[in-house]
Amino acid sequence: MSIAFVVDRFGNRFGGAEAYGVALMRELFAAGHQVTVFAREYDPACDLRLPYRAIRVSTRWPGWVRGWLFAHRAARATQAGFDIVHSHCNGWCGDVEVVHVTPVRYRWRVQPMAWLKRCLSYPSLRVQTYLGLERRRMAARPGHRVVAVSQLIAYQLEQAYGPFACPLPVIPPGVSVAPASAAEVRVRTRESLGLDQHLTLCLLVARNPMRKGLPTVLQALGQLPEDVHVLVVGANAAARTCVDQAPHAVRQRVHLVAETAQVAPYYQAADIYVHPTLNDSFGMAPLEAMSFGLPVILSPAPWCGFAQYVRAGDEALVLSHPEHADELARAVVRIRTDAALRQHLQEGMRAVLARHAWPEVARQYQAVYSAILAEKNAS
Incomplete structure (x- = not known):
């Protein structure tokens, strides 16, 4: 054809x-x-x-x-x-x-x-x-x-x-299931970003981070422990300005990477994918994050169409509203401290990947x- x-x-x-x-x-x-x-x-x-x-x-x-x-x-x-x-x-x-x-x-x-x-x-x-x-x-x-x-x-x-x-x-x-992450890729990517190997790294990948919820992520970061950092891949001028205006205690824990086609190393370096988007008809980035084994926190429909394709609490954590920064912060804490929840989400993600x-x-x-x-x- x-x-x-x-x-x-x-x-x-x-x-x-x-x-x-x-x-x-x-x-x-x-x-x-x-x-x-x-x-x-x-x-x-x-x-x-x-x-x-x-x-x-x-x-x-x-x-x-x-x-x-x-x-x-x-x-x-x-x-x-x-x-x-x-x-x-x-x-x-x-x-x-x-x-x-x-x-x-x-x-x-x-x-x-x-x-x-x-x-x-x-x-x-x-x-x-x-x-x-x-x-x-x-x-x-x-x-x-x-x-x-x-x-x-x-x-x-x-x-x-x-x-x-x-x-x-x-x-x-x-989505294509990503190959098993090599430990050296995670270590090398974190080293290139100047990140400690033991901190919790939340990832946001977006061509327009402001529309995908960067302000909410920064507000949530201010409520989280100092060993939680955020990596934004696809940072544009608006995103950099937003980060520059954040309090110093938040700003120093945010790491910005420009738009790139080579995103896999950043997924491999991260621990949690955050997606409090304000406007996504579907949302490929959180689906791709799942292919790398990352637990996902995302906005509900109608802000994120992908939320209609996951079982909340079993395959991803779904917020009640994309601008509820305190709820996002609590979800991050749950994932990083609850090994049973992480395992449960991992099992759910396999079902999502099979469907997509x-x-x-x-x-x-x-x-x-x-x-x-x-x-x-x-x-």
Whole structure:
């Protein structure tokens, strides 16, 4: 099968949705399919090398204009020569349209919003362009499927657009079980960060740490013993400013690493994964943390879609609210002091990983592709 994969940027270091695409295309390529990537950028450090056609859009344009130009050029570039066009971008080119984030229409027309902000959205060319792109993306046609990456996204899509003519598949991200951690990797990584080998290290991996709950993590850290530290991988300017403004006793126990595609050593160096996110349609980072054997603390739905896929207390600890720093601090203390709880969570994590294996995700997509091709042939 010849597959065109359309994504803004291809590579693990760009974020969870992008990492989803890389892992899925890896499985499909391994299964014998021909995959061509259409993207604005292909990470040269990505270990998966596929045929690539660049879609160039000048950065001089504002974001909403770039989005329309990208959609137009992607549609033109993929209109012939492929059995399936699989898109992760807003636009109208895809046979399969995978929705990773809160739908534009849900955000601007369904969820509560200040009346003035909603009124101003109607004459806004920016908002209307995004709404128009998404409306074309959702439009029913033969051989077309919209796929949600979580039950939360599926619910939001149906609230925004009503019942879909075809069933709305929900295919959450997968994960590969990490190889057994080598003790020397943990030691070496901690040494590189200047960390004592015996302290408790909490990890947060995010392209935008502020949205993933960094302020709550810092507040919780202030309530925890001095031998608890926090490592933030993916720290941007906003995250550094937030840490700089924290009390000295907190600031000196926070360690920042810039965005990188090589995250595995940091998972291996950590003891607990903290994810009090404010906005995650799914949340691949905590799932990936589980693959490295880390106990996970995360936000509940609707702030974190992944919370709908774990049994609270058995497979992860789930907060009652992402901004309850005292609750996060108590959860960290429970995990670091209760060996029985850690063992219980470890056993639960194995069940989560079994449910989210990438080969199973790829199998579900291939079933969607087969249904699409059957419809196209029939019409």
